[in-house]
Amino acid sequence: MKTKLKIALVAHDQRKADMVDWVKFNAQYLSQHELVCTGTTGGLVKNAFSEAGIDAQVECMNSGPMGGDAEIAAMVVRNEIDLAIFLIDDLNAQPHEADIQMLLRQCRLHNVPIACNRISADLMISSCLWNDPTYKPIEQSYIRFDRN
């Protein structure tokens, strides 16, 4: 697997404090990778790194409701994202639910690991498979149902 990963970081408003806390806790690790975020999350992630005094490469897309999730989903389709951390607010409706579902679906479809809570994020970034040169993710095969 690659050593420098492109990691997408996205958090809904009610989950942004969790994302900032998680980024601060893992700042040293995350600074070794390329980060891409939706707009508002990205601003907070940048602040978290500057408060920690750590340089990091953080690219910001549009804000989620304005198409940021859709932009990151397109990057997933183009095979540009290695890992996504998406802290979703499961208690409040979002105006861009269609885009959220698109990002989740494209990650599933393209076999991109996506963590939607902190423990999954912790487990994913600490996996020894990232450093295993013999590990190659197996392509998913879909059974084709031919309609007659």
Ligand SMILES: O=C(CO)COP(=O)(O)O
């Ligand atoms: O809405 C989001 C994800 O669906 C996050 O977008 P922001 O980071 O711009 O708030």
